[in-house]
Amino acid sequence: MTGVIDQIGGMLAQAGYPAPMSVLTLSHYLFVSAAMFTLGMVGFLTRRNLIIMFLCTEMMFQAAGIALIAASRFWLNHTGQSFVIFVLTVAAAEAAMALALVVLLFRKRESLSAEEWAEMKG
Amino acid sequence: MHNLAGPLSQVASSADVGVPAQGPAWASLIVFLPLLACALCGVCAIVPAMRRTKLPAWITVALLGVSFVLTVLLYQDVSAGEHAKTVLVTSWEWFHLSWGDAPGQQFVASFGFYIDSLTVLWMLFVTGLATLIALYASEYMSHDVGLGYCRFFAAFSLFVFSMACLVMGDNLLLLYLGWEGVGLCSYLLIGYFYNEAGAVAAAKKAFIMNRIGDLGLALGIMLTFWHFGTIQYAELFPLVAPYVEALKAGDIGQIPLVVQAIPLLLMVGAFGKSAQLPLYVWLPDAMWGPTPVSALIHAATMVTAGVYLIARTYPLFAVSELALPIVAWVGTLTALLSATIAMAQFDIKRIMAYSTVSQLGYMFAGLGFLTSTGAAFHVFTHAFFKASLFLCCGAVMHGFAGQLDLRRLSGVSFMKGWGIVGIAMLIGCLNLAGFPLTAGFFSKDMILAEAFVTPGPGYALAGWILLVTAGLTAYYTFRVFFRVFVGPQHAEPGDEVHAHDGHDAHFHPHAPGWAINSVLAILAVASILAAGTYFIEKEQHGWVGKMVHGSTAAEIVVGEGEHAVRAAAFRHDLVGEHAIHGESHEPAGDHATPEEAGGSSIAHGSFLGMDPHAVMYYVSSLFGIAGILTAAYLHGPRGLFGLFIGSRTEAATSRADALVPALGPLVQWARHKWYVDELYDFLIVKPLWVLSHIFHLIDQLLIDGLVDLMGRLPSIGGRSIRPSQSGVLHGYAVGMASGLAFLLLLVWLLTL
Numbered sequence: 001m002t003g004v005i006d007q008i009g010g011m012l013a014q015a016g017y018p019a020p021m022s023v024l025t026l027s028h029y030l031f032v033s034a035a036m037f038t039l040g041m042v043g044f045l046t047r048r049n050l051i052i053m054f055l056c057t058e059m060m061f062q063a064a065g066i067a068l069i070a071a072s073r074f075w076l077n078h079t080g081q082s083f084v085i086f087v088l089t090v091a092a093a094e095a096a097m098a099l100a101l102v103v104l105l106f107r108k109r110e111s112l113s114a115e116e117w118a119e120m121k122g
Numbered sequence: 123m124h125n126l127a128g129p130l131s132q133v134a135s136s137a138d139v140g141v142p143a144q145g146p147a148w149a150s151l152i153v154f155l156p157l158l159a160c161a162l163c164g165v166c167a168i169v170p171a172m173r174r175t176k177l178p179a180w181i182t183v184a185l186l187g188v189s190f191v192l193t194v195l196l197y198q199d200v201s202a203g204e205h206a207k208t209v210l211v212t213s214w215e216w217f218h219l220s221w222g223d224a225p226g227q228q229f230v231a232s233f234g235f236y237i238d239s240l241t242v243l244w245m246l247f248v249t250g251l252a253t254l255i256a257l258y259a260s261e262y263m264s265h266d267v268g269l270g271y272c273r274f275f276a277a278f279s280l281f282v283f284s285m286a287c288l289v290m291g292d293n294l295l296l297l298y299l300g301w302e303g304v305g306l307c308s309y310l311l312i313g314y315f316y317n318e319a320g321a322v323a324a325a326k327k328a329f330i331m332n333r334i335g336d337l338g339l340a341l342g343i344m345l346t347f348w349h350f351g352t353i354q355y356a357e358l359f360p361l362v363a364p365y366v367e368a369l370k371a372g373d374i375g376q377i378p379l380v381v382q383a384i385p386l387l388l389m390v391g392a393f394g395k396s397a398q399l400p401l402y403v404w405l406p407d408a409m410w411g412p413t414p415v416s417a418l419i420h421a422a423t424m425v426t427a428g429v430y431l432i433a434r435t436y437p438l439f440a441v442s443e444l445a446l447p448i449v450a451w452v453g454t455l456t457a458l459l460s461a462t463i464a465m466a467q468f469d470i471k472r473i474m475a476y477s478t479v480s481q482l483g484y485m486f487a488g489l490g491f492l493t494s495t496g497a498a499f500h501v502f503t504h505a506f507f508k509a510s511l512f513l514c515c516g517a518v519m520h521g522f523a524g525q526l527d528l529r530r531l532s533g534v535s536f537m538k539g540w541g542i543v544g545i546a547m548l549i550g551c552l553n554l555a556g557f558p559l560t561a562g563f564f565s566k567d568m569i570l571a572e573a574f575v576t577p578g579p580g581y582a583l584a585g586w587i588l589l590v591t592a593g594l595t596a597y598y599t600f601r602v603f604f605r606v607f608v609g610p611q612h613a614e615p616g617d618e619v620h621a622h623d624g625h626d627a628h629f630h631p632h633a634p635g636w637a638i639n640s641v642l643a644i645l646a647v648a649s650i651l652a653a654g655t656y657f658i659e660k661e662q663h664g665w666v667g668k669m670v671h672g673s674t675a676a677e678i679v680v681g682e683g684e685h686a687v688r689a690a691a692f693r694h695d696l697v698g699e700h701a702i703h704g705e706s707h708e709p710a711g712d713h714a715t716p717e718e719a720g721g722s723s724i725a726h727g728s729f730l731g732m733d734p735h736a737v738m739y740y741v742s743s744l745f746g747i748a749g750i751l752t753a754a755y756l757h758g759p760r761g762l763f764g765l766f767i768g769s770r771t772e773a774a775t776s777r778a779d780a781l782v783p784a785l786g787p788l789v790q791w792a793r794h795k796w797y798v799d800e801l802y803d804f805l806i807v808k809p810l811w812v813l814s815h816i817f818h819l820i821d822q823l824l825i826d827g828l829v830d831l832m833g834r835l836p837s838i839g840g841r842s843i844r845p846s847q848s849g850v851l852h853g854y855a856v857g858m859a860s861g862l863a864f865l866l867l868l869v870w871l872l873t874l
Contacts, residue, residue, distance in 0.1 A: 041859060044855055045852065045855055045856060045859060048852075053851075114850075114851045114852065115850065115851075115852075117849075117850075117851065118848065118849035118850050119849060120847065120849040121847060121848055121849030121850075122844035122845065122846070122847030122848075122849070
């Protein structure tokens with residue numbers, strides 16, 4: 001895989017683009033992103049505490065953000081970075097609402113377990 | 123040579139000159155005044171101050187009375203000239219549909235009136251009797267003053283309106299409107315005591331039975347329009363005239379089968395309305411209605427609508443080979459059957475009802491024997507004496523708290539205040555029994571004689587049956603009279619004691635008041651005077667005969683003078699070229715005297731080798747008096763009027779009881795009305811009931827099942843996948859994750 005990335009780097013250099021800034025290649029970032037997303041998903045699926053689950057979703061958000069920024073830098077295109085700003089904004093608003101909901105849910109059952117809630121059972 | 127002086131040629135010639143002249147416009151008031159009375163009774167029901175009075179009765183009596191006076195004026199108007207004339211009065215155009223210019227592409231039915239002497243004859247007794255009976259009912263219904271009183275008189279007036287439409291309408295559709303209208307009013311009035319299950323059932327029975335007949339009538343009217351392209355009498359009868367000419371020429375083959383089918387269908391309607399076999403069973407049950415209703419609707423007027431229909435469309439009936447013989451035989455058998463039932467009943471009102479069915483049978487037989495005069499005359503006389511008989515029974519019922527059982531009443535005439543009722547009853551009974559020189563005697567004779575004169579399938583046998591029936595009639599009539607109205611005084615109250623004596627359960631009969639008595643007196647006198655009309659216009663068989671001859675109901679006469687014979691389609695089958703003439707007294711043969719007819723008595727129909735017209739008076743008197751004497755022997759009280767043949771000393775028993783075992787099951791059968799109701803129940807009601815339940819099951823299981831299945835499918839689908847909705851957050855999360863994994867796997871496999 002590294003060979004492919006170097007090949008792309010070479011092609012970009014030929015086209016007059018500046019050389020990559022460090023030895024860290026795009027694939028490193030994508031690995032980190034994938035690892036974070038998987039951790040977040042596993043955490044979401046395995047934990048029952050609402051706050052932990054919420055934190056796990058935040059982690060998946062950030063994983064997506066890293067992937068976007070890395071790709072953006074890789075393509076020297078600002079669209080991905082500006083998109084991440086939007087994601088962070090939405091995530092902040094969502095965090096406020098989600099924490100408020102968690103507080104409300106906690107007040108109802110005196111518990112943070114997600115299993116307390118199964119009202120939508122068919 | 124078919125240039126006849128007969129009335130039918132008048133019809134034909136009036137066709138040449140065009141439609142009949144316009145009559146006086148006020149004639150339509152005869153029809154609309156009863157409708158106004160009906161509306162005013164409705165107003166009385168709304169206004170409380172008027173509801174508590176007898177106002178509805180007085181309104182009805184007054185407006186019907188005016189209607190009667192107008193009818194008398196109309197009679198004078200119509201019969202002023204040499205011949206009774208036909209006039210038309212059109213109120214407004216009711217239907218006028220057209221879908222082309224050709225004749226027959228138009229449907230016209232106006233709200234107009236066809237007034238000839240037949241119309242006037244019918245309207246005279248309809249409005250006259252309606253006025254009298256409304257007066258009677260003002261007293262009879264006095265226990266119901268209030269809403270019931272208003273309802274009664276509103277329906278009563280509506281009936282007279284409908285009957286007037288039926289009789290006076292100038293087209294078959296208006297006749298049909300009236301026909302249904304009288305049926306409706308009959309239903310409303312039979313079911314007047316709607317709290318009683320029997321009355322409700324009887325009303326429904328009458329209505330449904332009439333529906334069967336009315337279907338025939340409706341089909342007949344449709345067929346008439348289909349073939350002739352018109353249902354207006356003034357246009358229809360000229361169109362029938364060519365067929366009548368063909369009939370006169372002996373060329374029956376020229377008459378299309380469609381035309382022959384029309385009377386067969388009209389006939390079904392007539393049988394339903396006039397309670398003939400096999401549709402007669404509703405009339406005895408109709409006695410659940412108040413007695414004035416029985417007298418007016420179910421004895422005097424409505425049930426004669428069938429006779430009127432056939433008389434009005436007589437030319438149509440004459441051109442069918444089958445119609446009139448069927449009418450004759452149905453009438454004869456109905457007369458016999460219902461007379462035998464009447465002999466075994468104990469309820470006096472029911473006996474009168476069966477006697478009405480029986481007398482209607484005579485009228486139909488008369489029509490079948492080609493004597494529409496006899497039929498109309500019998501309708502006329504029967505209207506008076508039967509109304510008076512019913513009203514007498516009603517007075518008894520009113521006075522003795524609903525008691526109608528002849529075993530529980532005796533000697534009513536001799537009680538204080540009941541004299542007029544007794545005398546009116548005696549006169550009515552003499553008429554019904556055909557006692558010599560009464561009106562009923564003359565009218566019945568006319569029909570009986572024609573049975574032996576007119577050639578037709580088994581008419582002589584029918585004549586003998588009717589003669590025997592006349593004897594039975596006399597017996598059952600005087601059975602009522604001898605048991606209820608004379609003899610030792612005895613009265614048990616009926617089951618309406620509470621309704622009569624509010625203060626005390628103790629029963630005391632009350633004699634009829636002035637209204638009932640005066641009406642009974644007038645009717646008794648009228649039924650005597652009705653006999654007198656036979657001697658007016660003697661050469662035309664009485665005043666009624668003159669009225670009939672001047673109308674469309676006139677008998678169809680073939681040939682002239684000595685060779686005149688009344689025609690019917692079967693004429694040539696039964697009568698050779700050489701055979702028949704006679705009927706010399708018919709208007710066509712004004713110069714053919716009875717002597718001429720007597721001179722050829724072989725050709726003339728014969729009664730035991732004698733001229734029926736000459737001997738029938740004596741023969742029928744014989745049968746009538748024999749019936750009366752039998753009744754006197756079996757039921758007469760001891761020592762009445764110096765007659766020592768009676769022996770009855772108490773109300774409940776008579777010599778007839780000893781005869782019952784000797785007659786075996788016959789009496790029981792007759793008492794149970796020959797089980798005709800049970801037979802109909804078994805043959806028609808039960809199978810229909812079973813069929814309807816089968817259909818109900820099919821409807822429930824098959825139709826409803828399919829519909830329900832369609833409705834249940836989504837619900838079944840939903841229920842089957844519902845468990846997937848666990849409501850647990852992790853369930854959904856796992857679902858999403860595995861779905862994502864699956865998709866990724868798919869993409870990976872596809873791009874491999």
